[in-house]
Amino acid sequence: MIDLVTDAFAGRFGRVEPRRAAAQFVTGLLTDLEIKTCWQLAEQAGHGRPDAMQRLLYRAKWDADAVRDDVRQVVADRLGDPDGVLVVDETGDLKKGTHTVGVQRQYTGTAGRIENAQVGVFLAYASRHGHTLIDRRVYLPKSWTGDRQRCQQAGVPDDITFATRSELADHMITAAVDALVPARWVAADEAYGNNTGLRARLRALRLGYVLAVSRDHLVPIGAGKTRCRADQLAADLPATGWTRRSAGDGSKGPRFYDWAWLADVGADGDPDDDGRHSLLIRRNNSTGELAFYRCWTPGPVTLAQLVRVAGIRWTVEESFQAGKGQVGLDQHQVRRWTSWHRFTTLALAALAILALCTATSRTPEHHGQDDMIELTVNEIRRLINVLLIRPTHSIAYSLRWSTWRRRHQARAKRAHYARRLNLELQP
Template identity: 75%
Template sequence: MTACDSVNPDRWQRILAGVLDSFAGRFGRVEPRRTAAAFVTGLLSDLEVKTCWQLAEQAGHARPDAMQRLLFRAVWDADAVRNDLRQLIAERFGAPDAVLIPDETGDLKKGVHTVGVQRQYTGTAGRIENSQVGVFLAYASEHGHTLIDRRVYLPVSWTDDRDRCRAAAVPDDVGFATRSELAADMLTAALDAGMPAGWVAADEAYGNSSVFRAHLREHGLGYVLAVSRSHLIPLDGGKTRVRADQVAADLPDSAWQRRSAGAGSKGPRVYDWAWLDDVCTDADPDDGGRHSLLIRRNSTTRELAFYRCWTPHPTTLAQLVRVAGIRWTVEESFQAAKSQVGLDQHQVRRWDSWHRFTILALAALAVLAICAADAATHESDAPTDSGLIRLTANEIRRLINTCIIRPISDLAHRFHWSQWRRRHQARARQSHYTRRLNLELQQ
């Protein structure tokens, strides 16, 4: 077996077809089914911008109408497609010790009409910006990882304004939910659907929520959840509470063990770890599990991170460190989803259109994730070291685009789209000028 054996366009073509076939039955008519397949394929292409216009041109359509109709008026259930993709990932990556990872990401947006948009903090910008926040759920096991679900976050400014919600097609029964409540809802849905998982890992936004932690214990899911340095740790059965950073400061040198949290791009991610077993037991003394505090210390900067842990059965430090390290796969999935399949490039305002675009983007991401896992399997079977790094999602998408996707090269088609865009933009400009003139006349 050679290094080139892991690059197999025929096998990747079958993977792409398998992902598309997994939810093809959700479309009652052949036209939206074909459009959805072209949409997902277009998201895998080398288009710099992946909106309906560009995707339609890539697919060889004369106009963007079919792509826009798919996101707006076509009859299909985005959550049903989500269920099919989730089942496919369970079959491909499923493992009893897999980790479910909720996290959020923001997209900077202009205006006030796009669903969920307001001035709010987003980690994408690292500050408060006019943005839209989505809460996502990732699935990670030894076989691979990808995003499997999503929810758009609606701030109170939206849920308290039902006229604004109706204008964005938000269902009347959708009320305010915190981000941790959205995450809990997705976790419950995944478990109810039979997703095999033994753990949950998440950052401070979820770990600091006692309600979220209790929800996981009710489902028997072990967890390794980051908490803030000021988080109060219950000791002595809850009789005393001490800040997490103070607990770390009182530890002797012998309490720390050096372990790797997994492989990184620059080598093993080695940290010092301290594990305080049988603490944090104030929540539910009858839950039958084991509460503990895990502390991570950067061996160079001495920076600390803190995790509240719970397991339904006895566990080891190595297992907790593994779960803590796996949480970073959700960041890799976000990066791949945005840079490779255009997760943040949607130009939709409505509730239903956002959920439709994002699930099709997750379908394209699933293609890359499965292809990457497939390539890794064949690379690990190679008898000798090829001297190459493993195929990344970025490289796989390039190869898929080169070997499978056939970009439209007909000049007449390109000239047609150039004229269509210029005509559409001229009409839009005229409409803006007319609207502005009317406003000035009214004043």
């Protein structure tokens, strides 16, 4: 499966050296290295120095978006299903300083508060066969797009202007549709569900959606302009308005919630809109906590279908967990625009390998075995390390790398000390 994915984008490299380095980079991301930076990946690949890996991210000529397209196509070919779901979400990486592309003090769900962070918006694909991330965009706040000198220093192309996170989601979904990724649905959390423009765009693409919205979200009622808060609509429901259904299987069994479905509410007023609008409400049967979803489909739909899509949204969280825990998605120690997109694209390729291996391993004969669970992404990566990736290098090789690292760090230390002293001596 490693060769299947890396061969899919091999033709994007004009020279053999970066082509080989890219395949080794992806393989290195699948290893059990604790830290997955250019230094560690170069050592794992058997290089004497990190130059080839660093050149791959910084100076080599190749198009990260084209490689992304190839990875997305492999995923669509192997996991594709007409009832597939595109899931949008974002994740933040905490950063120090101000020079890393996109970094500023902003809210990130990773930390649960405002921190100095870089935020990436991602698109995942989920079907009955499996799920993985298939696209990415780095979010540039106005503090960046309004400072062209800062953008130039980080290598941001001149034609990149400010785009909201919902607009970045729109771009990725549209690209997936244009690439004929088989999908019928879109799911996202309330940061995207509250956006009127994104909902309109999805209707134009004829994609059904189950988008979370906030409890104070104003839902249009009837043919007029009357709007009512989502939580008020829930409070007015009778006890008979709720039904218990599973939103899918979790690690501890089916995830049962109480659901209420208000059909024919929530129309945004598009003159050409001929679809079915509704509001879906989920209630935790233990805590009573409520969640709300604006829904639209181009044709008739059942409650079971909407509940399934609402439950699938959590697969993107699993993909983030696997991406960061298994292939180092958050370990990019790069500052520039191009380098971020290149590292992240190769991490998506590594994650796709795990997703495809997991899907392939779930054959009908294994599905019914009660004495063991199906192979997970974590277990697949362990097996890849044991069965496919080259064993640990010799002691002499490891010592040579230790010597190189300490000499490089000594040079960096001297440079930092000299810079600090020069600053102190300036009048």
